[in-house]
Amino acid sequence: MSKNIIREFPAIGSDKLQDRLDIRKNQRMELREKLPSPLYWWQFPGGRKIFWNWVLVRDYLLNGGDRPEHQRLIEEYLATLEPMTRKPSQRKALAA
Numbered sequence: 001m002s003k004n005i006i007r008e009f010p011a012i013g014s015d016k017l018q019d020r021l022d023i024r025k026n027q028r029m030e031l032r033e034k035l036p037s038p039l040y041w042w043q044f045p046g047g048r049k050i051f052w053n054w055v056l057v058r059d060y061l062l063n064g065g066d067r068p069e070h071q072r073l074i075e076e077y078l079a080t081l082e083p084m085t086r087k088p089s090q091r092k093a094l095a096a
Contacts, residue, residue: 010054011051011054014028014049021061035060056077
């Protein structure tokens with residue numbers, strides 16, 4: 001019997017990202033220009049704070065974004081979003 005393991009994709013703020021990666025603000029801005037939103041980072045409408053997908057950013061920087069393993073990680077992340085994008089009636093039907 002196999003278990004479905006759901007990986008967590010924590011979001012962190014820009015300050016924490018800079019601390020974890022030991023980078024400066026200008027390097028963070030380069031990352032923001034290089035990595036697409038909302039996959040790697042996002043900002044709520046009207047908000048100033050930027051949130052980063054720590055797992056995807058770290059994997060991209062350590063191993064590169066063009067590897068099949070990184071693409072599978074992206075697919076895994078997107079799959080975690082699917083239940084949230086369904087209508088409430090669809091979620092109830094799946095839970096039954």
